[in-house]
Amino acid sequence: MHATICDLITDLVQNSIEADADEITLNVEETKTNLRIVIQDNGKGMSAATLAKAKDPFWSDGKHRHRKVGLGLPFLLQTAEMTGGSAEIESEEGRGTSVTLNLDPAHVDLPMFGNFTSAAVSLMTYGFDGNLTIEHSRNNQAYSVSRNDLIDALGCLNDMQNMVLLKQFIESNEKELG
Known part of the structure; x- marks a missing residue:
């Protein structure tokens, strides 16, 4: 199991990046x-057959040569099950994947x-060429930020000064959520 929900989120977004996505949306709604x-x-x-296999912790698609198991989706399902929540994974080969966790x-x-x-900040600065949009809402407050918009405004997100500005921007939006 993941140590934090943020670890789980990071793992799932990295799955999207590794699946060659060039458009990813992360939406977190807290009530x-x-x-x-x-x-x-x-x-x-993923095809239906691959998705069924991906839910098995003892199966891996081989994208990581050093790993013989794939634990991301099984940990997601375990977290949902042991906390009385729900997890839904929809995927269509060649079209993308949607993961919903309540x-x-x-x-x-x-x-x-x-x-x-x-x-x-880690996800926004992760080395990929696509766009990640993060939407976060809590207490009837919300914000949205896009990696492409940040690059347009700041330039290279891996520049130390820009990373500091990015962190300050995310922190200020998080504080406004209460």
């Missing part, structure tokens, strides 16, 4: 009774949420 996470991509997607934020077995600012 008192539900934590909803939706990750959609336009990557290579969790009870008050459940005693739910991992800590983690540091969303650090996760968002």
